[in-house]
Amino acid sequence: MKYKWKTVLFCVLSVLCISAFFAAKHNAAWYNEPVAEITQIQTRQIGSKQSTRETPEEIYEQSIQARLLNGEAAGKIIELKNRYGYTQMKSEKYHRGDQVFLVTSDGEIQHEIRGRKRDDQIVFLIGAAVLFLLFFMGKQGVLTILTMVINSVVFAIGFQCFMHGKDIIGICNKMVVVFAVVTLLLLNGVHKKTWAAIASTLCVVGLIIVAFESVVHITGEIDYSTVEYLGSIETPDTVFRAEILLSGLGAIMDVAIVMTSGLDELLRKNPSLSLREFLNSGREIGYDIMGTMLNVLLFVFGSSLIPTFLVRMNNGVSMFTVIEQHISCEVYRFLIESIGIVLAIPVSVFGSVLFLRVQFFGRLKKC
Structure with missing residues (x-):
């Protein structure tokens, strides 16, 4: 019966997604x-x-x-x-x-194309993503979609606050807390491991900001002349710090919840686990995920820079010159977030000790 209802629901959602696609294909009257x-x-x-x-x-x-x-x-x-x-x-x-948009001048249609209408493609991709999430992940897929919607709304509210003169760093600090709490609580439930992951995530974000500010204090402010928004934003340094707060948050949350969930499962299987065994197990889990997560971060940053490399190298600029003079801020951000992923492992282990097994501190002498 469960699978029958799942099939019926999938068919209904498929019909809705197809209907939305055709509606987007024939919605010219809305423009x-x-x-x-x-x-x-x-x-x-x-x-x-x-x-x-x-x-x-x-x-x-x-x-x-x-x-x-x-x-x-x-x-x-x-x-x-x-x-x-x-x-x-x-x-x-x-x-x-x-379907294309046409150029207008003083209300008159000019026989010139402004660009292609692509909303039907966006609707199709959104529908496909929703269907796959619901079909393969079920309830967890619903929660994933819900977190994405909530986080998108929070992003929109944050941008509106910035447009009304609010401090971008203060906005992003609040957004980091909301993103971490909402995402981890909805996807993993109200458990000790979830609170451990939230605390670990926020601690790591704080640590990488402290590390960045320390380096800047010692070596001097970095050169922001290569950032895309230079000239349109009066304070590129604050915007760059806001990017640091948010750009690696997903990867850090992923590491934190994987670490705390793995250690929580170990304690469920073996409640008598000693502190030393617990720490060693956390280290082994960290070994397994650290390299993969660092490469995921590298691919995300690298893929966004493909146009930058190709356009400049096509104009005779060497790869090393592009790295040194055109994407230095992106390199800084990648390195900072990489440090965050590495720090997330020991911080998550320590957070798991505090939240999952406080009595470990009574065993320190035995270890």
Whole structure:
């Protein structure tokens, strides 16, 4: 009966997700700006130009017929032109069936494409993620979705507070606490191991901030001239500190809950475990997860920098120059969060001792 209800629920959710996808595909009337669907398209090469690496790049022109989907002129067929290069760095290639936004000037539609309408793709991916979470994880999937929604709302509230003049560091401090408490309590329940993981996470975040401030105090403030938001933000140093608070929080929480859950299970299986055995077990668990988590962090930071590397290296800038002069702040942030992951192991073990087995302190002499 349980599996029957699970199948029925999955089918209902699948229908809802498919319905949402088709609704997003046909929601042009919801937009104030003009939307058109490409009905016919012809592409031809009109020449070539020299790229930044002195290699020829073909240039193409597309003659497009499109049908307006919204506004007073809905249903009207219009002619559009689009040019793009082989690399599609500055403009993209369009296909039949694509829905695009059009440029307007003084309320009049200009026969020029502003960009592709992609909300249907976003809805499809969200629906697929929700279905997979619910089908494979069941109740835990529901809780995972709930935590993501709550954390997204907290992010939005935090940004609004910043726009109203609140201190970004104070906002992020509160957000870190909310993220850690909400995520770990909802996903793991109200248990001693959960409180141990929350305390460990907050302690580690505090430690890496103290470590960063100590290094800055000794060596001087780092150079923020390479950050993307320089010039649009008056205090890039505070924004960078806010990034440190949040960028590695997920990985630190993961390490903390894995450590505390593993040690909690060990105590359940063997309540007579000595303090020395407990600490050794925590160290072994840390050995198993530390390398993987550091590489996960490396892949996350590295993947976000792929465009930076490719664009600059394509313009003749060496990899070492890119690292030294263009992404130094990202490297600092990666190293700081890596230190946080390493610190999360001993801190989580100590937190587990405090929350899971306080009587260990009575056994110190025996060890």
